[in-house]
Amino acid sequence: MNTPVLYIVIPCYNEQEVLPVTSGMFLEKINSLIAKGRVAPESRVVFVNDGSKDNTWNIIQELANSDEHFEGVCLSRNRGHQNALLGGLMTVKDRCDITISIDCDGQDDINAMDAMVDAYWDGCEVVYGVRSKRDTDTFFKRFTAEGFYKLMNWMGAQVVFNHADYRLMSSRVLNEFANFKEVNIFLRGMVPLVGFKSTSVYYERAERIAGESHYPLKKMLALAFDGITSLSVKPIRLITGFGALISVISFVGVIWAVVEAILGSTVAGWASTTSIVCFMGGIQLLCLGVIGEYIGKIYLETKQRPRYIIEKCTWNRENSQK
Template identity: 50%
Template sequence: MPLTACTHDRQQTDRSSLMTTLNLIVPCFNEETALPETSVRLLALLESLVRKGVVSDASMVTFVDDGSHDQTWRLIEAFHATNRRVNGIKLSRNRGHQNALLAGLMTAPGDVLISLDADLQDDIEAIPHMLDKHRAGADIVYGVRHKRNTDTLTKRLTAKAYYWLLQKLGAEITPGHADFRLMSRRAIEALRSFKEANLFLRGTIPMLGFQSAVVEYERQARLAGESKYSFANMCALAFDGITSVTARPLTWSTRVGAAISIASVCFGLWALAVHFFTNRALPGWTSIVVPMYFLGGIQLLFLGVIGGYVSKIYTETKQRPHFIIERTLIASMREPARTVRPVGEHEALTAGARNP
């Protein structure tokens, strides 16, 4: 009987080793209020996928702490201590969402990696559908928001304008897609070949050229806490995205400059014609001040665009790392799965960490 049980366990292990090993990559920055519920939901999803035979029993979750100032890392340590499926990566300082995400993608194991935000606005119910697309042959599966009902009208309009502008500039980008995506190991290894310091993942990953697919989902309300992206941060990300994936703004500045020069020549010829062939006098202040301010604004605008590209060159020459890892927590997948600790216990741990 023990021999039969041992053989059965070995057969289960062999079958599991042939399945896809899934790793959920979750960047975190000051997410102590959201992480307890997030961990429970993600681990429950993994257990469900394992039971159904969709993914290997070696599947896991990797939380990446992007230099948080609260108890985020303490919670990740607690999750790791109580569940074999939890990995942790702690960056030495805050490097920004894109670099934290890149740290997870470049260092985490697994056949398939799915990145998602810690607030679970990315609907985890879409993950099984993403895995279906992967089994059908897609190396990259983009999670695309079906609607943006949870966003303000201003954010919806600016997002639509941003994606429209990126497409007009020739960037290969999927409208409605942020960083909720599936990537195969082959796609991850190909991403390593992109060495630039300013790596804009939303624009770079489509350049890999592998077969891709789209899964639509409904954007959820934020689980807890508040967004870490201010309006200024979103504008900076938008500008960084444009200058990372295309040089067309420089071409546009040349064209606009040429058009203004032609218009100025035409205006000058018209002014001379009025002076020599008519008795009318041109309005003085209006005809001088308005074009002067207009041209000054255009010059400053394109000087800023050029400065953006020059700053990228400056950053590239330094060859600084995208991130520095201070500590890692590696799950031991040979141990039996432990019970997921209830949310209340994690909340108690957080309270205790604040009041030792």
């Protein structure tokens, strides 16, 4: 096997505080891998600017001018973490042999990259970075995060437990992944669908080095809902099953009401009637909301709008749409 060219792809959104700190860490790591002969000297660190409103892109350009191992990709506007990461991966897939995606906040242990590259040398096409424990998280954060992965798997979106978007993928995997054309993307659940030999590397996650998290509870819940509705129809099936159960109970209730009426033992009451009507109305609205979410995704898919638009790259590659 030839020494692979590695591109570390890092999505960035308003990261002017943390980028000057973590960029040096990424440069040191890629130089270390090059010195050990694990990756080729042509390997690069690629920052993907996701329409940042601060000085992030200027910092990326300065880094690219200061060292040949730094490169930058700028999206035309903010498209969200998943689309920014996908845009970076698809832009570099023909320039390298392997990619490692990681966030730029310094929480993921960059030393796990050594084990990822070793696993690639051993024949793995996909290597997942998995958190071994969550000691640095608060109880609420740990409870909600682990509940997120359990909910995803229970709902039919098969994801690797405690794995975010820290992973190694070969160019072969990326070329196959390029055939996935859906607009609503959830990479944590989509990458396992590609297949090929894979493994996991475990590491301890640290606290964010600087700046604020861009994934509060609200965004985490939205991400979970997007992932479930993009990868699974189980919620629709649950609604169908629940509707069938309510229908059976209602049918039994109707028979009971008819029998009571014939026997003349019915007592008029508005409280029970109101409660049932409100309960059923709430259930119906909830079900309509879930169904509407799926219909909305179908609507977006049929438009086939580009998932991202590359405005410019530091290597002067032609602007492109994907």
